[in-house]
Amino acid sequence: MSTDVLIGDGETARLAPHSLRAAILGEVHARPFTPIAIPSRIVHFAFDTSGARAQADRANLVKFCESRGLLAPSAAEKHHRAPFGSTVLRWEQHSEFTTYTWEMPADPAAAPFHPDAASLALPMRLVPQPGPLLVAIDLHLLAEDLPRTAPERLFDNASLAVAENSDGAAVYATDFQPGPSGFVRILVANRQMSAERAGALVQRVIELETYRTFALLGLPEAQRLAPSIAASERRLVEVTEQMRHAGDLASNHKLLDELTALAAEVEAGAAASVFRFGASRAYEEIVEQRLQTIGERKVGGLPTWSSFLARRMKPALRTCVTTEARQSSLSLKLARAANLLRTRVDVELEQQNQELLKSMNARTRLQLRLQATVEGLSVAAITYYVVSLFGYLAKAAHESGGVAVDPSISTAAFVPVAGFAIWWTVRRIRKKHIVGEE
Structure with missing residues (x-):
């Protein structure tokens, strides 16, 4: 939709309006x-x-x-x-x-x-x-x-x-x-x-009664939430008292789960009532605005609408405001208590992790010692078998007349050579595995 706007000396220009212009201008006359x-x-x-x-x-x-x-x-x-x-x-x-x-x-x-x-x-x-x-x-x-x-x-x-x-x-x-x-x-x-x-x-008088009624819709919601909020407040006091004496991780975990459940319940109630309480505040403001626009004056000794509603309606709306404030305050307290307890649980878990790492380090050192012992025994055993095989070869060679050296001497001379070669081979294999793991 375009708009004709006069510019210059009687000239017109066709200007494209904002898509919401008609709605905004029409709202004043709705x-x-x-x-x-x-x-x-x-x-x-x-x-x-x-x-x-x-x-x-x-x-x-x-x-x-x-x-x-x-x-x-x-x-x-x-x-x-x-x-x-x-x-x-x-x-x-x-x-x-x-x-x-x-x-x-x-x-x-x-x-x-x-x-x-x-x-x-x-x-x-x-x-x-x-x-x-x-x-x-x-x-x-x-x-x-x-x-x-x-x-x-x-x-x-x-x-x-x-x-x-x-x-x-x-x-x-x-x-x-x-x-x-x-x-x-x-x-x-x-x-x-x-x-x-x-x-x-x-129209203003009718709107007064209409908005007054809708403003008070928040009162039943506040009355419905009051028992659960009071129960959550009492339970929060009990949990925080237990937090002072709970020392083991299992107890703290249990308290943290309970605080989380309480916080979820309070947040669910707040989410369900946020529109109703917000609407009650808006309707109350409209009622007050209508009364100010009319500009009431007393008739005889009878109460005006403003004084009557201030005495009968305001307490109900204050109940809604108080309930909403209690929800917000309780939610904040639950969040602080949960954060405090979560910090304690994290510290306890960190201490447990440190103890576990110490235990793992001790077991690792023990495993290295055992591994070194096993490697030494393995080198000795393999050397023994290799030297034994070499002894059979030396004896066979001597008896056939091909070698004049006594087999016992040649076998004894071969022992350190075999031991060093096997140790060096095992050492290379271990280093290769360590490099591969890294």
Whole structure:
């Protein structure tokens, strides 16, 4: 894809853009705020679509839109808006979840949250469920301000949080608890917002509840890992105490194997939870950013969303952070203990090797002595046989009259010659073997 860029005096040049330019520029506009009618009911769902479920959900949405003659999302779109009748569907796909938001007009005369959200969620049956449900929100956007006692009548006072935005143009309230139909109810009362500002506020409030829920997914993972981390910490203390008293190589080898198994278990748990804890931190940052953008102000003596979440949500997220820090610290301690024990084992092995080399040297010296003795005996034995053969020859020669020298004298004279010749031959053979080995 090329781009026409003006250069000079009205001239155009066709320039080749970067392959990611369109995606980067489009990301800023991927999830725009859209105006919303006042009053309205918004039913919002968030489903876990990690893995292959995301592609299946996109295919189902495309079929849904095409069957009703609506514009379907492209393969690269992460956000889609599909109006049909008086209802508007907003679909958003994120890294591990997908949201369906159904916007529909509300009766100005109807009481808040009437009719029940279960009857309004029927359009969700038109699309196959994308995955396990995690978030279900019933948001009622009122056209007028709330009576002073309205939040206390509608929500559980023990967990009620109420606030108004930075300029007081709207007030919003919830108790963060699922109602009888399983929906978390949120009430937004308009004071002087336009449709555009109402759409922006509603989207931020819905995102607050959605990301709050996904941020807390790290807590069950932290609770699952806590017992194994505590057991590994206790066992590390026991092993390090045993290291102080273990002296033999077999005991140190056993402790090293146990430390290695502990380290593998801790690393496996850390690898399995690294994404979940990282995602919880990212979602927490988004929640805080949304709260700062809204700019909350207190309403009466009721807690704001920020204060409520700081009191109820922060401890759970700190548990995740603490668990991750314990994993990292335990992994580091196990690595140090294993390195210390491995060093001790290496030193003990080196000492054993030195003792073994000394023993081998002693055996080699003994073998050389034995070899020298055997060589001497061999030279004497071979000399004896050679001299004996020579004696037979000398005696035969003397008796035949060919040699006048006495055989005994000639045999005696031949003894040193034979001995020296055999010794010299054996010595050459040994030197030849030594050179060949080198």
